[in-house]
Amino acid sequence: MEKKVIILTGASSGIGYQTAEMLAKQGHIVYGAARRVEKMDALKQFGVKTLQMDVTIEESVDKAVKAIIAAEGRIDVLVNNAGYGSFGAIEDVSIAEARKQFDVNIFGVAMLTKKVLPHMRKQHSGTIINISSMGGRLTIYFGAWYHATKYALEAFSDALRMETKGFGINVAIIEPGGIKTPWGFIAADHLEESSKGGAYEEQAKKVAEGLRKLYSGNMMSSPEVIAKVISRATNARRPKARYLIGFGAKPLVFLHTILPTRWFDFIMMHAS
Numbered sequence: 001m002e003k004k005v006i007i008l009t010g011a012s013s014g015i016g017y018q019t020a021e022m023l024a025k026q027g028h029i030v031y032g033a034a035r036r037v038e039k040m041d042a043l044k045q046f047g048v049k050t051l052q053m054d055v056t057i058e059e060s061v062d063k064a065v066k067a068i069i070a071a072e073g074r075i076d077v078l079v080n081n082a083g084y085g086s087f088g089a090i091e092d093v094s095i096a097e098a099r100k101q102f103d104v105n106i107f108g109v110a111m112l113t114k115k116v117l118p119h120m121r122k123q124h125s126g127t128i129i130n131i132s133s134m135g136g137r138l139t140i141y142f143g144a145w146y147h148a149t150k151y152a153l154e155a156f157s158d159a160l161r162m163e164t165k166g167f168g169i170n171v172a173i174i175e176p177g178g179i180k181t182p183w184g185f186i187a188a189d190h191l192e193e194s195s196k197g198g199a200y201e202e203q204a205k206k207v208a209e210g211l212r213k214l215y216s217g218n219m220m221s222s223p224e225v226i227a228k229v230i231s232r233a234t235n236a237r238r239p240k241a242r243y244l245i246g247f248g249a250k251p252l253v254f255l256h257t258i259l260p261t262r263w264f265d266f267i268m269m270h271a272s
């Protein structure tokens with residue numbers, strides 16, 4: 001297997017953590033990035049190099065990319081994985097929080113991608129893997145801003161793939177279904193917090209409880225399932241454009257495609 005230089009965001013938890021471990025065990029040079037750098041300490045035993053990075057701060061992104069180029073002279077694979085779910089009713093969620101959601105899930109991806117692209121172009125090779133979601137193709141109740149960012153990421157990634165094809169760069173989108181990580185609890189907390197004392201409180205509380213129950217149960221796929229697919233895209237000469245994988249992903253996207261919109265709304269509103 002060809003040894004690649006990889007930068008992976010969101011390596012301090014969940015999907016990113018498992019992926020960093022898997023890719024490092026395969027012998028790749030893996031740079032794991034996150035804000036909570038201490039959460040990545042245990043990854044060092046597998047050879048993962050850790051970087052402190054906040055994807056919303058340009059200086060921080062710039063510094064990380066420069067450090068990798070100084071040490072390795074190249075970046076072969078970029079995995080844009082960092083993200084969170086800012087759930088809450090549109091009327092309740094502040095525009096400041098909505099902007100933050102876009103800053104992390106979309107502009108963070110764009111900022112890091114823009115810094116890495118000149119190096120990949122120079123090499124005339126590289127793979128960019130964007131972690132979207134099945135939520136980039138359908139919308140869950142009270143998930144407006146999260147889904148808006150993931151739908152945006154789908155379009156961003158498709159445009160990027162066309163633009164960079166001629167420079168030998170691959171772009172792959174991973175669309176996970178429900179994956180057992182802290183993501184569900186973070187989304188539930190945002191939902192409950194934003195709805196307190198407002199018109200949507202009762203419904204939001206029910207949905208938040210449903211999310212917590214789902215993410216503490218055993219139905220969700222494990223983050224290893226996604227790590228394996230990221231590994232497949234990393235090691236492929238020509239990765240697929242889209243990988244739809246994990247709990248619920250294929251059936252829900254299928255239903256969303258075939259059902260009338262209001263029928264699908266009904267399913268989403270009564271899912272918890």
Ligand code: NDP
Pocket residue numbers: 009010011012013014015016033034035036037039053054055056081082083084085104131132133134135175176177178179180181182183184186
């Ligand atoms: P986790 O909450 O376990 O991990 C999220 C990661 O994102 C953390 O490592 C966190 O690191 C990082 N992150 C968040 N904000 C920032 C920031 N401003 N700068 C840098 N890093 C940040 O969730 P998952 O592993 O589940 O999520 C990974 C990706 O998968 C996300 O994009 C998510 O939307 C997507 N996804 C998840 C699904 C699921 O069911 N779990 C389903 C579909 C998609 P730190 O806080 O240390 O910075």
